Amino acid sequence: MEAIAALAALTGDEAKAASAAGSAGFAYGLAAIGPGIGIGYLVGKSVEAMARQPEAAGMVRTTMFLGIAFTEALALIGFVVFILIGL
Amino acid sequence: MIALEFPPINEILRWKDLFPTFNKIALIAVAAALIGTVVFLLAGRKDAKVAPKGVRNFAESIVEFIENGIIMQTMGRDGLGWTPFLLSLFSFIYLCNVPGIIPFLQMPATARMALPLFLSLLVWVVFIVTGFKHQGLAYIKNSLFPPGVPKALYLLVTPIEFISTFLVRPFSLTVRLFANMLAGHILLVTFALLSEALFQAEGNPALIPVGVLPLFMLIFLTGFEVLVAFLQAYIFTILTAVYIGGAAHPEH
Amino acid sequence: MLTAVVIRSGEVLQVRLVSAEEGKEVDLTECSFEPEASNPTECGPGPSPIIPEMKELAWGAGSFIVFALLMRFFLFPRLKKGMDSRYNSIREGHENAEATRTSARSEVAQYDAAVVAAKAEAAKVVDAARATLETERQAAITAANARIAAQREAAMAAADAARAAGRSQVESAVVDVVSSAVEIATGKRPDGSAVSRAVADAMSAGVR
Numbered sequence: 001m002e003a004i005a006a007l008a009a010l011t012g013d014e015a016k017a018a019s020a021a022g023s024a025g026f027a028y029g030l031a032a033i034g035p036g037i038g039i040g041y042l043v044g045k046s047v048e049a050m051a052r053q054p055e056a057a058g059m060v061r062t063t064m065f066l067g068i069a070f071t072e073a074l075a076l077i078g079f080v081v082f083i084l085i086g087l
Numbered sequence: 088m089i090a091l092e093f094p095p096i097n098e099i100l101r102w103k104d105l106f107p108t109f110n111k112i113a114l115i116a117v118a119a120a121l122i123g124t125v126v127f128l129l130a131g132r133k134d135a136k137v138a139p140k141g142v143r144n145f146a147e148s149i150v151e152f153i154e155n156g157i158i159m160q161t162m163g164r165d166g167l168g169w170t171p172f173l174l175s176l177f178s179f180i181y182l183c184n185v186p187g188i189i190p191f192l193q194m195p196a197t198a199r200m201a202l203p204l205f206l207s208l209l210v211w212v213v214f215i216v217t218g219f220k221h222q223g224l225a226y227i228k229n230s231l232f233p234p235g236v237p238k239a240l241y242l243l244v245t246p247i248e249f250i251s252t253f254l255v256r257p258f259s260l261t262v263r264l265f266a267n268m269l270a271g272h273i274l275l276v277t278f279a280l281l282s283e284a285l286f287q288a289e290g291n292p293a294l295i296p297v298g299v300l301p302l303f304m305l306i307f308l309t310g311f312e313v314l315v316a317f318l319q320a321y322i323f324t325i326l327t328a329v330y331i332g333g334a335a336h337p338e339h
Numbered sequence: 340m341l342t343a344v345v346i347r348s349g350e351v352l353q354v355r356l357v358s359a360e361e362g363k364e365v366d367l368t369e370c371s372f373e374p375e376a377s378n379p380t381e382c383g384p385g386p387s388p389i390i391p392e393m394k395e396l397a398w399g400a401g402s403f404i405v406f407a408l409l410m411r412f413f414l415f416p417r418l419k420k421g422m423d424s425r426y427n428s429i430r431e432g433h434e435n436a437e438a439t440r441t442s443a444r445s446e447v448a449q450y451d452a453a454v455v456a457a458k459a460e461a462a463k464v465v466d467a468a469r470a471t472l473e474t475e476r477q478a479a480i481t482a483a484n485a486r487i488a489a490q491r492e493a494a495m496a497a498a499d500a501a502r503a504a505g506r507s508q509v510e511s512a513v514v515d516v517v518s519s520a521v522e523i524a525t526g527k528r529p530d531g532s533a534v535s536r537a538v539a540d541a542m543s544a545g546v547r
Contacts, residue, residue, distance in 0.1 A: 062160040066329065069322045073259040076266035083096055083269075083388050096388050113398030120402035124409055131417035136425060147422055150415075170419075175410040179403050200388075201395035206403065269388065 024085040031078020038071040099276045100199070115196035119182035123175070153177060157325050162332035169331060172213070177324040180206065180264070184316035187272055188309050195316070198268035200261070207260035210327045215253075218334035229337040260326060267319050271312045278305040506542070513538045 046064040050057045102111045130146030133139070139147050153174050158166045183202060187195030197203055218226035230252050231245050278301045285298030386392060514535045521529045 058156075059160065062156075062325065065318075065322060065325060069263060069326060070259075072267075073263050076262050076270075079266045079270055080262055080389070097386055100386055100388055108394045109398065110394065112392075112395040116395070116399040117402045120406035123406055124414065127410065127414035127418060131414060131421065133421075136428065139425075143418075143421075146418060150418065150422070171411040171415040172407060174415060175403070175407040178410075179406055183399075196395075196399070199386075199395055200391040202399040202403075204391050205396055205400045209403075 020085050024082045027085060028078050028082040031081070032075050035071050035075035039068055042067045042071060093277065093280065096273065099273070100194075102194075111192070111194055112196045112199050112201065115183060115186050115192065115194070116202060119179055119196065122182055123178040126178075149178065150174060153324070157321075157328050161325060161328040162335070165335070166328065166332055169328070173324050173328060176206070176210075176327060177320050180323055181316060181320035184268060184319060185313075187268060187275070187316065188312045193275075195268040195272060197264050197319070198272045200265055203261045203264040206264070206323070207257045210260060210330065211253075211257040214256075214327075214330040214334045217331050221335045222337060225337070226334065230334075256330060260323065264319055264323055267315060271308075271315050274308050275305065275312065278302075278308060510535070510538055510542055513542070 043064060046060050046067075049060045053060075104110045105114060126142060127146055130143040133141070133143040150170065153170055154167060157173060157177075158170060162169065180197060183196035185195075186192040187198065218230065222229060231248050232241055233244065233248065236244055282298045282301040282305060285294050285301065288294040288298075514531070517534050517538055518529055518531065521534065
């Protein structure tokens with residue numbers, strides 16, 4: 001409530017900067033949801049596979065890191081957008 | 088409730104030039120190349136016949152890691168000729184990442200756009216050249232028109248393949264390395280500033296002991312950054328290996 | 340509840356504590372802040388976080404290319420050569436050890452065979468000795484038996500002779516007694532030959 005009241009009191013460039021900061025936070029937060037779920041699922045499944053077949057652990061680990069790298073890229077693009085908006 | 092005005096991001100990346108056209112990032116990059124050279128130079132000077140120890144053991148374990156942990160897992164035995172390239176890539180990225188947690192340097196060189204951009208463009212050129220060298224013009228056909236897809240679907244598949252292979256790959260390599268390191272740097276700055284501000288809150292002495300909490304978080308994150316520095320170098324190298332392996336041998 | 344507003348502008352770090360409910364300032368503290376850069380004019384507003392800088396690009400690219408070329412043509416081949424030669428020597432050592440082991444195994448087998456042969460030889464010798472001993476023993480036993488038999492026969496012959504001598508003496512004595520008895524009874528001397536014949540008959544009958 002106070003924050004919205006404070007925003008209403010701002011004018012012009014200040015309001016623009018404030019809304020940019022807020023939307024940057026939203027952009028990063030939203031971008032982190034999907035990859036967060038994805039990486040959790042991926043690592044969980046990989047651990048399951050490693051527990052089931054410990055002799056294949058090396059291959060599973062390599063594939064897991066590749067998958068994490070691809071999934072993480074989405075969250076990181078969100079982070080870059082966060083920086084770009086925040087500028 | 089504490090409102091802390093965080094400095095703009097370009098302010099925490101600010102440093103003065105050591106001399107014109109040479110700044111801290113350039114210093115870290117040159118130092119990384121120098122340290123890598125010196126380590127492998129010292130390792131090569133040791134007697135190879137006796138059991139390796141010290142710097143030679145360290146260098147050989149990195150080589151073994153590149154060969155067994157990265158190349159054999161992704162490219163197979165044919166890719167062993169790429170060991171020097173991947174080895175220098177891994178060492179250079181790691182040595183550029185690690186200054187992010189070294190006191191007084193406190194800046195990963197890869198947290199600036201220049202180095203990741205250059206490295207991923209280099210990897211992009213290398214894997215495309217490898218593709219043409221191994222498959223000739225069929226490389227374009229194999230990568231843009233994957234076999235086993237109905238003819239009508241090529242309208243949809245070809246643009247996607249083109250974007251994902253030739254545009255998204257260098258972009259995602261760059262952004263992954265750059266954003267990970269910059270995010271780690273910003274996290275460290277945030278907690279350091281928070282802790283500093285709380286310790287200097289002279290108006291309210293009750294806040295001073297609270298500053299210990301972000302300090303502990305800072306210590307924890309510093310340890311975490313050691314892991315991230317290694318992991319990002321590893322991921323960049325293994326993705327390079329995957330791309331080069333995919334270009335050298337068409338998928339069937 | 341208090342709100343700390345920290346404002347950093349150039350050299351000065353301002354910390355204001357504001358009570359959030361009333362929005363009025365409770366305390367105002369100013370503390371001077373010593374920045375790392377001694378001359379703040381040298382650092383401008385700072386670089387953009389996204390746009391790559393040419394100088395960084397050039398230095399980074401140059402150092403990486405030099406490093407990669409050094410690694411490709413000088414550092415790595417030397418290290419790899421050492422590693423390969425050591426691995427080869429280790430492999431050779433393994434192979435030598437394997438060869439030594441097989442030769443040692445064959446020597447052990449030879450030794451075992453020799454031991455078996457020697458044992459067989461010893462058994463043969465022992466058997467032969469035992470056989471020789473047996474024959475010698477048998478010979479000795481037969482010789483002893485023969486001697487015993489000869490001695491026994493001699494003794495028996497001596498005993499027979501003695502018995503015959505005794506008997507002839509008894510016979511002559513009996514003949515004398517009988518002749519004397521007959522002379523006394525009949526007054527005349529009997530025919531000596533008849534008497535001795537009769538005594539011999541009686542004695543041989545009595546002995547029987």
